[in-house]
Amino acid sequence: MEPEYPTANDWYKAHRSELKKYRGEWIAYTNKGVISHDRDYRKMKDAIPTDVPNLSYVIGRIYESEFVEPVRFYPVRMRALKAHDWQPxxxxxxxxxNSARVEMLVDSGAELSLITKQLGEDLGLSRTAREIISKAEGVGGSIEYLLRDIEMELDGHIFTSPVAWAQTDFCQEVLLGREVVFDLFDIEFKQAEETIIFKRRSQ
Incomplete structure (x- = not known):
């Protein structure tokens, strides 16, 4: 029988090597396992069982080295000669x-945090008729976005950060960028241990 882990993150760490079959897909998972998956965010979200409470699962995307996205909001992804599958x-x-628990790729190359159009809609974001869309440039091209202030909770610390809400369906990145976050926390990456440590800076 599959053990029940204390948290969804504990389950993810224990089964990360098995998630390769979901490469290129969005997944929703609890402390017991994956409850929904699909390459299309909306199909994945719609397939989550209705009896599963909203904040009892985590949404994440399993990236695939062979899967080429049309836009990059962060610098460059290059395949190393000695591959290390872990991503921060x-x-x-x-x-x-609305609220959601989301896995975000911690990206020091992104000035702003970024969420997809669909995720923003799930959070209850909306666009006003006269609102002007901004454009962000990346190595792979550009994306259109609207700036929103989103409340974030990280390890029990609550703060508000500006977030770029993508307005293009093909942008499937969910990134935690530098603005606000990197000022509030000292961040240590331990790739060999596949761990990120956020330490709240003194006020």
Missing amino acids: RYELHLKAQ
Whole structure:
């Protein structure tokens, strides 16, 4: 029988090597396992069982080295000669009109945090008729976005950060960028241990 882990993150760490079959897909998982998956975010979200409470699962995307995205919001991904599958992702609780637990790729190359159009809609974000869309440039091209202030909770610390809400469906990145976050926390990456340590800076 599959053991029940204390948290969804504990389950993810214990089964990360098995998640390769979901490469290129969005997944939703609890402390017991994957409850929904699909390459299309909306299909994945719609397939989550209705009896599963909203904040009892985490949404994440399993990246695939062969899967080429049309836009990059961060510098460059290059395949190393000696591959290390770990990516520096961290679970946060995002809150606007609605809430969601989301794994975000911690990216020092991104000035702003970034969420997908679909995730923003799930959080209850909306666009006003006269609102002007901004454009961000990346190595792979550009994306259109709207800036929103989103409440984030990271390891029990609650703060508000500006987030770029993508307005293009093909952008499937969820990134934790430098703005606000990197000022509030000292961040240590331990790739050999596949660990990220966030330490809240003194006020």
